[in-house]
Amino acid sequence: MSAISVLDRVERFLIGLFGTAALAVGTYQVIGRYVDQRIAFAYGEEVVVYFTVWAVFLATSQLVRTDGHVRPDLVLRLLPPQGQRWFEIFNCCVALAFCGGLTWFALEVATGSFDLDERSSTGLEFPMWIYYASIPVGAGLMSVRYALRLYRYLFEFDPSTMIITTAEH
């Protein structure tokens, strides 16, 4: 298995795991609140946020892989294959610039939070750097995906699979 398909599997597994964990904690909180007060866990909603945001940022990387980020493709559809290719190359460059920058600055946010020992202001006192780390990780993975995508459009362009067609489904 190539490194990238290992990455795919790990990502998907973690997205599913964190999402399910969020669901489990959310449910547990409801039960704790309304069914049996003895097992109540006051900070459930907070933990749901941390799990979900981690899952969401990992998913942003998967979305680059599957071209799932929503975008208006009106103009692209009107272009011939080579035109689309150059537009996609341009898009990859803009995406790399943004995601690269986001990775860098979000890393600053996360490490800053770690250095300050920032905790959530609830009684849970959750170390916030763990939450913040989801963004540089997600943005970093997106950068990798966009770099791969750029490479494919530059050097392995295949009009039969890599363009948007106007055909109705």
Next chain:
Amino acid sequence: MWPLLFLILFFGLLAAGLPIFLVLGFCAAVLFGMSGQPLVGIAQKIADEMNSSTLMALPLFVMAAAFMRRGGVAKALVDVAIGWFGRFRGALALVTVVSCTLFAAICGSSVATALAMGTILVPAMLERGYPRHFALGVVGASGTIGIVIPPSLSLILYGLIAEQSVPRLFLAGILPGLLQAVTFFAYVLYYSYKHKLPREEPVPFRSLVRITLNALPALCVPIIVMVGIYGGLMTVTESAAISALAALVVSLVFYRGFRWTQTLDVVADAIKSAATIMIIVASALAFGHWMTDSGIPAKLVQFTVDHNLHAWEFLLAINLLLLLLGCFLEVAATLLVVMPILAPALKPIGVDPVHFAIVFTHNMEIALVHPPVGLNLYVLATISTAPVWEVVRGIWPFLILLVLVLMIITYVPELSLWLPHLVYGPAR
């Protein structure tokens, strides 16, 4: 000069087919940089905006929809609806309008409503040979009801900013929401007969009984959630969690559309759908942050306020302003950019803040279905892998209806105010 540069950049990048979150994020980064704001602020803003428990209802509701679709719950529900109402032309489209309205009474977000209902009903409509653009249009437009019928995340945010009582705002949303639903229902009925949408074969009584019995566990899912939320038990996020759990259990126990070992896989798909929206919401908030900081919205609002407009002129001007902002921002971002500066201006002009809440919210509904940044358009394009313009084609008749309803809501304040006055008396 900045506005011009911004417009070129924004529309240029959109036209190039860059994902929307990147368009918003990149524009925000350029504008932050040019106005001397530290860029780390964007990363911090995105992180802080995502850290919100109200935002979590979205992925949980999407999970519920994914369990229902993959698990066979949705099919059972669609079958029973067809069984009973299939003799009407366009029955499923009518069912869609009604389901979206009912789902709106559980869910506080329009995008989540469109996403959840679209996941379930678009494939069902396509299977039965409805025109794709129409199927997408119905769900996209009906989904917008999510934020006007209570509970509503945008009305909650409005209440916080404008210091209005949330229960009162919720009551105000009910009749306008129903008016919208009835309007859509009538249009769908008209469309179905005009375009001769398919009519189902009559179902023999015995099969009808079988189908109905088969759907009973599936019907438990919405009922559990309704009882939870209106029986006075759960907050919106909690009811989202319970819907997902109920859908999961019913899927695994009764319909077995997927095995329990596949749960992580279904969840991963749901999170992916939700992520497309959440990342846009967060980057729109970062972008809205720059707008606020630039002072442009404040100037626009001040301009409107300074012109000593009559209440009706003011409302018209604000409607136009909101339609404009709706081109770039989504609901939460627009609320944060505009409402803090608008709220103190309402009373002096003679506009009831509760009435205005509904006018505002209805504008946000319209913003959800008009390009370029109309989240419901993209949600449906993603669900159906259809091009965005096809969704637009399906939605524009509804867009016209939405504007008509907006005019009624704007100029008939009683529609919004009658119910809250009845329950709480006139606002003090």
Next chain:
Amino acid sequence: EAQFKLRASVDTSLSHARTQSVADYLKKVQERSGGRIETELFHSGQLYRDRDVVKALRQGSVEMAAPGNWVLTGLVPDADVFQLPIFFGQLASVAYGAADGKIGQLVDTQFQQKLQVKILGRWLPLGYQNCYATSKPIKSFDDWAGMKIRNSGGAGQSLRAKFFGAIPNLTAWPDVPLALSQGTFDGLCSTDESLASAKLWEAGVKYGFEDHEFIGFYVPMISDRFYRQLPADLQKIVVDTWQENIETYRKNMETAQEEAHRTLEKNGVQFFSPGLEALSKIRQKMMPTQDDVAKELRLSAPLMSQIKAESGNLSQ
């Protein structure tokens, strides 16, 4: 001509007494600097929620804020000092004394170091945190037992609820009106002004119990990098303007709470006051838990020894 731009972010609405205080301060700073400092106020959380604003200050995205001490505890645990039993049911003057004295200084020093800010001066009190209920009146502390009471999340509040045998519930403020009207909890801890601004009587609040659990303070701060780039005369204006007006601002905050109190009463909220003596008795009962509470809140040793040193004065 403007040489410096001072943007302030608060997350309360324009009419809130804190927003008004900051607005007045900004106006005066701009005037006294002869326009060399141009000020701009962003309210209602347009730019930042208070929870997030200190990081923006550190990063240089905004120049001034006045977040409540309860949102600063994640960075400076000692900001939670007023959750200690010794402050329960005290008169405002006691809390002001502590905040303006050595205890406040100890906390301020940490704010300045950790958040890289300049504290402008004395803190702005939000007012007494009390308890409010929907279904049944709270007339004494025994009535708390078994009730589900919402708090805003700090460990101190939840420990206090448990002390009275109540079930602590954490619900974010935006969810409170809906949760209240649905009966998700039976009561909540908050202030008169917060309740009045959200018109919570329409969500079902009928009773108030003035137990004066603690006083929350807004901490006025400007970013270090902004402060340091000012010439000495402007630095002086920035600090002096706050110092000269803080007494007025404190009065205004108190007046706002009194007005909110009347608004609540006008809308049918019934208040019960346990009285100073009963509060003092409860405080004595709570005192043995003080060290445990301090540990839970992660309060520092120097702060705790300062508290012990002053405990004679505080517990009068």
